[in-house]
Amino acid sequence: MKTEALLTELTALATQHRQFAETLLTRTDAELNYRQQPASWSVLECLEHLNLYGNFYLPEIExxxxxxKPQPNAEFHSGWLGNYFAQSMLPKAKLNKMKTFKNMNPINRxxxxSVLETFIHQQIKLLELLNESRQVDLSRVKTSISITNLIRLRLGDTFRVVIYHQVRHIKQANDVLLSSTNHASKREIVL
Known part of the structure; x- marks a missing residue:
């Protein structure tokens, strides 16, 4: 895969995620904290979950x-494990629930x-890192992962894991937001 094509795709996604979070700043606290079910996440919990991962990955990537070494490579070659992790993060047509590590689960916080502000700042930092990464080989530079230092992924795969994970939870947050809007509309009709 061409490195530039990958970075262009990931930059576009990170930009969309930042813009989505910026639109949430106009929403009410009730909308942002609404849960479809008691054990499901609110919009803010979805983004806080991403912030918790950003707290690890952004400094690690930086x-x-x-x-x-400043040796950019025009080609990026995904590792098999990195590709597996990245693909598993993307939302599927049929819900593919994943277990969340307790320390990364924001439920009931x-x-x-301020969660939105943190997420927006993290997206800005992520965009800067995507740009800086053009100076290195995305296949040779390796990063640790959040669950263990024993596994290291190629930088390009780490970017894919982080950003595809965001795709998953931005979709989840948007679904919750739509549900809260529908819930509020039904409540207004009943009243």
């Missing part, structure tokens, strides 16, 4: 880029719009 450190690895800075430590990498008291959250406010």
């Amino acid at each position: 450190n690895r880029i800075r430590a990498g 008291v959250l406010n719009k």
Whole structure:
């Protein structure tokens, strides 16, 4: 796969995610904290979950880029494990639930719009890192993953995992938002 094509795709997705979060700033706290079910996540919980992963991955990516040799490569070759992780993050037509690690599960935390601000800042940082990564070989630079230091993924795969994970939870947040709007409409009709 061409490195530039990959970075262009990931940059477009990260930009869309930032823009989505910016639109949420106009929503009410009730809309942002609404849950479809008691055990499901609200919009803010979806984004806080992504923030928790961003707290690990953004410094990890930044450190690895800075430590990498400035040898860009026009081709990116995904590793089999990295490709598997990246593809597993994308939402499927049929719901594919995944178990969340307890320390990354934001359910029942008291959250406010500062979650959105953090997410927006993280997206800006992610966009900067995507740009900086053009100076290194995305196949040779390796990063640790959040669950263990024993597994290392190629930088290009790490970007894919992080951003495809965002795709998954942005879709989830949008679905919750649509549900909260429908729920509010039905409530208004009943009243």
